[in-house]
Amino acid sequence: MNSIEMTATGGAGGVVVEAGGLTKRYEMGRKTIEVLRGASLSVRRGEALAVIGASGAGKSTLLHILGALDHPDEGWVRIGGELVGTLSSRRRAAIRAGVIGFVFQSYHLMPEMDVTENVMLPSMAFNGGLRWKAARRRAAELLEQVGLGGRANHMPFELSGGEQQRVALARALMNDPEVILADEPTGNLDDETGGAVLENLFMLSRDRGRALIVVTHSETVAASCHRRTRLADGVLHAVE
Ligand SMILES: Nc1ncnc2c1ncn2[C@@H]1O[C@H](COP(=O)(O)OP(=O)(O)OP(=O)(O)O)[C@@H](O)[C@H]1O
Ligand SMILES: [Mg+2]
Structure with a gap:
């Protein structure tokens, strides 16, 4: 698979991520929790939701389902015009590695790899990724951008929560993804550091046409996005 095939060109009107009628239930013993009950959304190139x-x-x-990391019970997700649910697991993995950048709420850094190797990881998982030397260079640039240039050779356990969060963000941007899904990307950052991290994300969205979906508890972050949507009772409601 080459890098051209991996580009998510988007559907009608520049829509890159689209989902409809998503439901998700968890069985807990005899109890069933219905977490999603028909959630739908769509995000265009250059848009931050x-x-x-x-x-x-x-x-x-919801974010895990949009990022093809989890399956819905019902409903569909389209990334760059492709229905994720109908793809082979190989194609789905390729989309996860090449088109989507995912910032996990709990970072998920590899404990036995240093900071630079963690950031480089997506490029190793992606056939169209950079060669080792170029990947190291890009990882160094990304770490610089998130204010961690001096920590490139540290191990994750040597970093604070907020520093690990910024490594996770740098890793998500490694393959220059078309779609960035960020779960509380500033949850552990002070206002100034969080502001800088977000400015970086908004710049990518604005100047490079990336679609950005940010889960946040922060009103400031939400206010900086183009659109806001509230998840309540399993569905998404537009917020004015
Ligand atoms: N693997 C799982 N098994 C069972 N229940 C789960 C599982 N994952 C999530 N849940 C339940 O689904 C609900 C939604 O969880 P989720 O993590 O999506 O919430 P959230 O909106 O991200 O919350 P937070 O703001 O605290 O991160 C919770 O009640 C949770 O307990
Ligand atoms: Mg959460």
Whole structure:
């Protein structure tokens, strides 16, 4: 698979991420929790959408489904015009590695790899990725951008929560993804550091046409996005 095939060109009107009728249930013993009950959304190139909602509302669940990391019980997701649910697992993995940049709420850094190797990881998982030397260079640039230039050879356990969060962000941007899904990307950052991280994300969205979906509890972050949507009772409601 080459890098041209991996470009998500988007559907009608520049829509890059689209989902409809998403439902998701979890069985907990005899109890069933219905987390999503028909959630739908669409995001265009260059657009930033904030997803807000109470703790436990299902925001991370939704983001995992949009990022092809989890399957819905019903409903569909289209990334760059392709219906994710109908793809082979190989193609789905290729989209995850090449088109989507995912910032996990709990970072998920590899504990046995240093900071630079963690950032380089997506390029190793992606056939169209950079060669080792170029990947190291890009990882160094990204770490610089998130203010961690001096920590390139540290191990994750040597970093604070907010520093690990910024490594996770740099990693998500490694393959210059068309779609960036960020789960509370500034949750552990002070206002100034968080502001700089967000400015970086908004710049990518604005200047490079990336579609950005940010789950956030911060009103400031939500206000900086083009649109806001609230997840409540399993569905998404537009917020004015
Ligand atoms: N693997 C799982 N098994 C069972 N229940 C789950 C699982 N994952 C999530 N849930 C439940 O689904 C609900 C939604 O969880 P989710 O993590 O999506 O919420 P959230 O909106 O991201 O919350 P927060 O703002 O606290 O991160 C919660 O009640 C949670 O307990
Ligand atoms: Mg969450």
